[in-house]
Amino acid sequence: MPSPDDYRAAAGYRRSHGGAVRVDRTVRPTVQAFTAMDFDSPVLQEFVRGGRTSSAGVPVTEKMALRNSTFFRAVNLIAGSIGMLPTHLMRRSIVNGREKIEKARDHALFRILHKRPNQYQTAFEFKSYMQTLALLDGNAYALIIRGIVRGKANQVIALIPLPRKSVTPKLSDDWKLTFEYRRPKGGTVTLQQSDVFHFRHPVTCDGLRGLDLVDIAANAIGIASQAEKAAGKLLSGGVMAGGALETEKQLGTEAIEQLRDSLREDHSGAESAGEWMILEEGLKARPFITSAKDAQYDEMRKRQAEEVSRITGVPRPLLMFDETSWGSGIEQLGLFFVTYCLMLWFVAWEQAIERSCLTVEEQDADELYVKFNEGALLRGSLKDQAEFFAKALGQTNPYRTANEVRGAFDLNPIDGGDELPQPSKSTPPSKEKDDE
Structure with a gap:
């Protein structure tokens, strides 16, 4: 290009x-x-098709999909949530016969996931971008750059996103996975599996490529687009008058002007809402009311918004079109969003990173693993957090240390705060003794 x-x-x-x-x-x-393109280029196929044909008779393109407010909100919410959550490389080891879990800060991949995947993107920008492509295209690819870090060879030093729709995964007859990469300036090159980080939608029909939501939601988006187009035509060229005045008599020019001035002066503005006019010259008022067809049109638009909600998995209230009240139910709504929408993406991210970025030896050792910290989305009010940590430090069966609780609030550790509190051995006095 x-x-x-x-x-x-x-x-x-x-x-x-x-x-x-x-x-x-x-x-x-x-x-x-x-512009030169290969015959099997997805870009060329998209150009020839003109978009995914919907049942509404219009081709649905990516731009049309993102102009749908419900679809854009869902994509933005999922991609933003994935991008903002911390992603850590963790290590489990056995120390003195007990399992110990800690952050693998000494590993090169830890910085890549948590801070800087490449020279021009932050961790948030990289993850949200890759997540957006997985939603729109079904697949996202990044080139893995390896090098020597702290004397260790074959370490990941950068993840560079490859251009959209330029990579095609291929499985050979002997079950060897490779990736065909079409260079922007022409020509193709075959990349090995160890050189590509492939993140895809969890739902796939061939085991290699994920399904894109634009294709799945083509009917809902196409119908919604036609409905919005009809609404635009109604506003630009439709009759928006509130009603008509009828009479069997012939009104002169002066009578018409006086009637028009009377309507503007005496019956315009919010103060005159709901008031009835006193008509002269035998006039009859005939109001324009909303027809059943208009009501069905509005219901159709709501129905398509619900269809987009089902396809993306985002709860209705989070898409900003539901009448559900907020307040006490916001925590349960967040839990629903994480459990039934984001959790499958967490697992897809974690296992894709482990498959592509860890060496075979590291995977076989089963010591390193990737973990999303979804707790950032599940934090309740300060009162709820206080009650939770009070139980975690409880006197009967504590399971959190003081420094772990302080770390959750970004507070510095204290001396002696790495040990679990000792359960209290004292028992409250019985009621009989109190009565005595």
Whole structure:
């Protein structure tokens, strides 16, 4: 594809030594009218099809899907939630006969997942971008750059997202997985499985490529788009009058002007809402009321929003179109969202990273694993957190240390805070003794 500088040069723009842009009148602008594509390119297929054909008779493209407010909200919510959650590389080991779990900060992959996957993206930007592609395309690919870190070879030092729809996974007859990568400037190259991080939608029909939500939701988005188009035509060209005045007599120009002025002066504004007019000259009022067809039209738009909610798995209230009240139920709503919508994505992310970024030896050792910290989405009010940690530090059966509780609030550890509190051996006095 031509670069921006190529387009500037073709249009007659030249950059002087000082950095300013000037126009060269002697250069005739040229236009590149074609772009070379392979016959099996998904971009070419999308261009030829013009989008996914819906039952509404319109092709559904990605741009149309993202213009659907419900679909955009669902994609934005899932991708943003995945991007904001901390992702840690954890290590389990046996110390003095007991299992110990800690963050593997000394491993090169820990920084990649938690801080900086590459030189131009943060961890949030990388995860939210890859999650968005998994939702829209069904698949997201990143090139794995390996190197030597702290004397250890074959360590992941960067994850660089590959261009959309430029990678095709292929499984050979001997069950060897490779990836065919189509370069932006032309030509293809075969990448090995160890060189590609492949993250896909959990639902797949061939075991290699995930399903994209734009294709699944094509009917719902197509019908919703047609409904919005009909609403736009109604607002731009439809009759929006509240009613009509009828009479069998012939009104003169002066009578019509007086009637119009009376309506504007005496019956306009919020103060006159619901009031009836006193008519003269035998006039009869005929109001325009909403028909059953209009009511069904509104119900159809709500139905398509519900269909998008079902396809994406995001609860109705979180899509901002439900009448469900907030307040005490917000915690249960967040728990529902994490359990039934995000949890499958957590597992997909964790296992995809372990499969692609850990070496075979590290996977066989079963010491390193990836963990999403979904607790950031499940935190309740300060009162709820206080009650939870009070029980965790309880006198009967404590299961949290003081430093673990302080760490949850980003507080520094204290001396002696790494040991579990000792259960209290004292028992409350019986009621009989109190009565005595």
